[in-house]
Amino acid sequence: MDENIVALFAAPPDPPAPATTASGTAPQQTKTDWFLQGLVKMINGTDASLGVTLQVGGLLVSGTLVSGHKYFSGVGAELAAATPGSDETKERLRSTISRLGENFTKPADGNEPKPLPQYIHLKEARFFHVGGKPIPSNNGVWWRGRLSEVGGFCLGILDMQG
Template sequence: MTDEVSSGNIETKLAYDGSSVDWFLQRLSNLTNSSDLEFGITLQVSGTTVTGTLIGGEKYFKLFAESFSQAWPYEDKEEIRDAFESNADIYKNVDKDEDLPPTQYVHLKDALFFDGGYKFPNEGTLWRGVLPRFYGHIHKEA
């Protein structure tokens, strides 16, 4: 974004740039990034349906670090966990009254994918997606 977009000038921004980002989904993602809020959501992404629980970036990176380090085959598991968990630092110590910059990603836990009548994986997984890539969303898991 070239300028900060407030509620009052979204229409002007869309008139110039088109609807490249779903501003409503972006606000929902910002909300999960600045709080402990989590909720079910289903997204349409390039012909594939993705469903799961929308979580904040801090929680996503903590869960990713834990999962990755558990699978790490070497002895330095704690160092690996700490290295990946440090990616969550961008979301820490944020003044809750201060507006975060518009998010560019959504983070899901327990994500499942549906494509051509197939569901994968068998158990939910962590998933991180780029906001402009979504074609629709439902605020409930499938």
Template sequence: MSADTILGFFVQATNKHDFNLDITLNVNGALVSGTTISAQEYFEELSEAFEDGNEISKKISEQLVQASEEAETNTNESASFIHLKSTKVYCGDSKSTPSKGNILWRGKLSDIDGFFLGKIAESKSSSSTSSSK
């Protein structure tokens, strides 16, 4: 299955020009909602999560920094992955998973079934119904 060319265009704009876009993706029935970030930014932020740990964590952090540098130099290649920050995943009518934190997400463009622009907003209270009679 091939990736959507419009979505690929958005990812290329993000990778080459630090263009950020609020977007919601349909992936195998789940909705993934967040803000696009470049592959370079994704790897940089991910590496920060490992840099203060033990030897293994530090090694992982170094590898992610290297991946970030490679992503910066490979902006002319066509993108295969989309990267999101502040991500929420929705399955059915349930609340988002995860519910807290700035979650980074990486997905294969060829696995995305559809998308719409904008993020899904969390409702402040689930019992905010109004009755007008």
């Protein structure tokens, strides 16, 4: 197994949070899950993808984890297709948005490691709430979210059959 992939997940376990702060209130937890961050880092810069379901702000967001590069390429193509105007204008828009994803494919400078990802990118994302059908019900959407806002996750995509 590639040692670089193994190293992504060699983070120490999370330290226990203090029961209360100095003012006597419960501490605010804003720490990003190091394991999920490692999965995102592993996917970024590759063509790999992985089904995930995230708990975010009381909703479940389920879709396919993709690299930032693939996300911006897909969003660029979708925006260009929906934009009125000449083919030249559409191509410029697609190209401009797609270039935003180049940061995910650039190698790290010198001996500096690449910074840890702060955002997660899903394709064909759908949103699930208690007792409801997925939104949207027809097709999934491109979705980008802050890793620090994810409360929990599991591997796999939710699906409503029937």
